[in-house]
Amino acid sequence: MTQEINFAQARFMLSSLERKDWVADRGAEVAFVGRSNVGKSSAINAITNQKSLARTSKTPGRTQLLVFFELLEDIRLVDLPGYGFAKTPIAVRNRWQEQIVEYLSTRESLKGLVIPMDIRRPFTELDQQMMSWTDDLQLPIHILLTKADKLSRGKANSVLLDVQKRWLANYDASVQLFSAPKRLGVDVAREKLQKWLKGNSNNS
Numbered sequence: 525m526t527q528e529i530n531f532a533q534a535r536f537m538l539s540s541l542e543r544k545d546w547v548a549d550r551g552a553e554v555a556f557v558g559r560s561n562v563g564k565s566s567a568i569n570a571i572t573n574q575k576s577l578a579r580t581s582k583t584p585g586r587t588q589l590l591v592f593f594e595l596l597e598d599i600r601l602v603d604l605p606g607y608g609f610a611k612t613p614i615a616v617r618n619r620w621q622e623q624i625v626e627y628l629s630t631r632e633s634l635k636g637l638v639i640p641m642d643i644r645r646p647f648t649e650l651d652q653q654m655m656s657w658t659d660d661l662q663l664p665i666h667i668l669l670t671k672a673d674k675l676s677r678g679k680a681n682s683v684l685l686d687v688q689k690r691w692l693a694n695y696d697a698s699v700q701l702f703s704a705p706k707r708l709g710v711d712v713a714r715e716k717l718q719k720w721l722k723g724n725s726n727n728s
């Protein structure tokens with residue numbers, strides 16, 4: 525029987541941009557990667573049921589480092605800096621991008637990617653680039669359509685169907701509705717993470 529992860533036990537380990545400081549590449553981890561301000565850090569807080577484990581902000585570009593959280597020994601979540609925030613100085617942006625690319629393409633303990641997208645603007649050009657690029661890495665992808673509370677239930681469901689029909693025909697990924705303040709979709713997201721982090725051979 526696999527061990528249940530208690531997400532509420534998550535704790536901050538360290539944050540750093542530099543590879544030499546990253547947590548040892550052992551065990552299993554899942555990274556949250558996506559456009560700036562879509563709610564990556566808020567999703568991590570909702571999933572771990574902690575108000576301010578990951579720092580959130582109204583100002584885009586808040587998460588500027590790779591932030592590692594431990595769930596169990598050798599089992600982690602990672603909050604990555606958001607991409608696509610135009611006001612970030614180019615030199616800084618390039619540096620983040622380099623580190624994100626390096627992380628995603630070399631990290632052996634990485635078992636899957638959660639890509640949060642604002643439900644009001646899913647699959648931006650940058651998201652599409654990210655999806656195609658990560659597809660080549662053969663990592664399973666799970667999309668959170670965040671801020672679902674900003675739309676009516678009917679509208680949110682129609683975006684969900686549209687995403688499934690229009691986009692997921694081309695990519696090997698799953699998708700769900702999510703709202704951090706309403707805690708919508710937290711259980712579904714946890715199940716997915718549990719499966720990737722603690723599952724056996726079937727990690728799709």
Ligand SMILES: Nc1nc2c(ncn2[C@@H]2O[C@H](COP(=O)(O)OP(=O)(O)OP(=O)(O)O)[C@@H](O)[C@H]2O)c(=O)[nH]1
Nearest residue numbers: 561562563564565566580581585586587606671704
């Ligand atoms: N209404 C609503 N607001 C949300 C939700 N998730 C996040 N927000 C708000 O969106 C803003 C950005 O949230 P963050 O979690 O900091 O976003 P992020 O993707 O981590 O941003 P960066 O670290 O800058 O890339 C904050 O003001 C949050 O309160 C949600 O599900 N619903």
Ligand SMILES: [Mg+2]
Nearest residue numbers: 564565586587
């Ligand atoms: Mg963040």
